[in-house]
Amino acid sequence: MRKWIVRFVSLYLFNLVVLWLIGLLLASVSVGWAAFWGSIVLTAATLWIKPLITKWFQGMAARSANQRTKVGEKLTQYVLVLIVAVIVWVLVVLLTSVHVQGWFSGWVVPPIALLIAWAIYDAIDDRVEKHAARVYDSASAKLGRAPKSGGTTDASVTPGADASARRELKDGLTDEQRRMLDELG
16 A cells, blocks of 8 residues: 555656646646646556556557568557557546647647656656655654555665565566566556
């Protein structure tokens, strides 16, 4: 539970900044106070809906993958990711009071901004979530609750252990399983 709370809150704060930046930089998108609710919708869609849609689209595209060249396959993958970003943006607009005017600058540019934001978050998420976990544990300690770690901690790993063993202790997945999950979305 702690892991999901930390992940949700850190992604929520990141998405809040992303929505505010989209609202500030694009005159055709009005975010304002809707950024708070929009960030909840964007975070939920990113954590739970995006992987499902991505897996579904990739399954459909895999049926005809042998008919495409390598360049065509890469292009197909990029288009699928853009379609997923558009679906997530449409959900944010429909379920919040974010107002969009203009077709290109309101419906095409923000999903591209989401793609860029997802790439940035993917690059920094481990550090952000680690910092958020420390804040969560500190707050739990101040409230008199002992922080609950999922059994073993990184401190229980011997100093000579390699990075993959530490990651496996952290989430219980081998490098191969982690790679397979990353490919799914």
